[in-house]
Amino acid sequence: MIFRGCRAVSFMMKTIKEVSLAPVEVRGMKLLDREKFLRNVAVPILKVTEENLSKVTQCCRPFFLKLENFKPVQDIVNETYKKCIHLNPEKISNWTDITDDVRTSLSKHGVDENNFSIKEVQLCYENWRYETIFKAVLPENEEGVSGFSQIGHIIHLNLRDHLLDYRLLIGQVLLDKVKTCRTVVNKSNVIDNTYRNFSMEVLAGEEDFIVTVKENRCNFKFDFSKVYWNPRLCKEHERILSYLEKGDTLFDVFAGVGPFSIPAAKRNCTVFANDLNPDSYNWLNHNAKYNKVDMFRFKSYNLDGKDFIHTIFKEHIIASCSSEDKRSKIHVTMNLPALAMDFVKYFKGLIDDVNLFSKFDIEIIVYVYCFVIEGENAVTILNNSMGCDMTDYVVEVFDVRNVSPKKEMMRVTFKLTKDVLFDVKDSVNEPPAKKLCVEPEKTEMCVTKN
Structure with missing residues (x-):
């Protein structure tokens, strides 16, 4: 793989690390408790100077710890180093997990094993996407929330029976995580064949069903419940x-x-x-x-x-x-x-x-x-x-x-x-x-x- 600022190198790790960044001990939660998503994770970091930050980040970008509301590159208080790059612990746990050619390239930018260390980072509800939360909470070996439709500000679900006990949690998580969403509903029965509408249960958010959507260069306004x-x-x-x-x-x-x-x-x-x-x-x-x-x-x-x-x-x-x-x-x-x-x-x-x-x-x-x-x-x-x-x-x-x-x-x-x-x-x-x-x-x- 080729990245600007680095020579052509391979980013394949020597081993696959059995580390999970997913939330723990939340399986089976039916009512959302955001506090229970707090967990501490040992995260590898690279301490770098401001002068060589741009060149180093280009080499390390595939390894960035990418989470919601989390910056992979952060300031640190250090006389020598002003920045630290947070790496994904699911990919890297120590310096030698990075292949020789990448380490050689990093050393040309003043980065070696002395720049590498482990930092404890506290992750919380705000750091995970809804897909990760659903995977951690909903029953294992069962189909999860396979998808949903968004009509204007409304997210429309059609939940399977085994997920109905979790519907309020699912609704609140989607309301929290989808920025354009103000209402989450679940279809509660089959479509009425006469008028092609259906009864809906509001799972989270406002009971506001008037939406405006754009399609084929036209704007359509309507009451989604009717x-x-x-x-x-x-x-x-x-x-x-x-x-x-x-x-x-x-x-x-x-x-x-x-x-x-x-x-x-x-x-x-x-x-x-x-x-x-x-x-x-x-x-x-x-x-x-x-x-x-x-x-x-x-x-x-x-x-x-x-x-x-x-x-x-x-x-x-x-x-x-x-x-x-x-x-x-x-x-x-x-x-x-x-x-x-x-x-x-x-x-x-x-x-x-x-x-x-x-x-x-x-x-x-x-x-x-x-x-x-x-x-x-x-x-x-x-x-x-x-x-x-x-x-x-x-x-x-x-x-x-x-x-x-x-x-x-x-x-x-x-x-x-x-x-x-x-x-x-x-x-x-x-x-x-x-x-x-x-x-x-x-x-x-x-x-x-x-």
């Missing part, structure tokens, strides 16, 4: 938005607070956004105004998904067929993975005016999301929901995110053709626009154009 928001979907929102072009039309069947709809409208698309949850609908409109969306391009609705498809979407298709104007490409997003597949059937036979069949010349792309359990197939779910074989019109099957070890959130993208909309069988001989080449163990299907 609407659905998942920060893990940011890339998926961005991905779908990249498919939209200026002048396209978006129908967002389950719009939520607008992560698809608002950026699409800002990109000069015509947007029809819908959500059944009245709170989502209100925040959707708030965010449209907050982001200065052109309201001429943006229409919002508080309808059931079925009613939205049977009225707003249907009326637009009929009007487009009857119009002589250039027909824009239509995108339909259906991000309600627990239920969205139950709504795709409402597209089948939606248009019953056979006189419009020959006038239909609209490209419609549907992005429908679903949960797929191990052993299931997303396209099969689509076919069963539609009541017909849609395989030839599937453009892409994409693995959006892992929900649990045996459950994935998937997106099926398909073309909504006029034979489906008019429910006319064997009337159209045109080939499908795209076919699939499925390759196992890939999150995205191979798409071959005709």
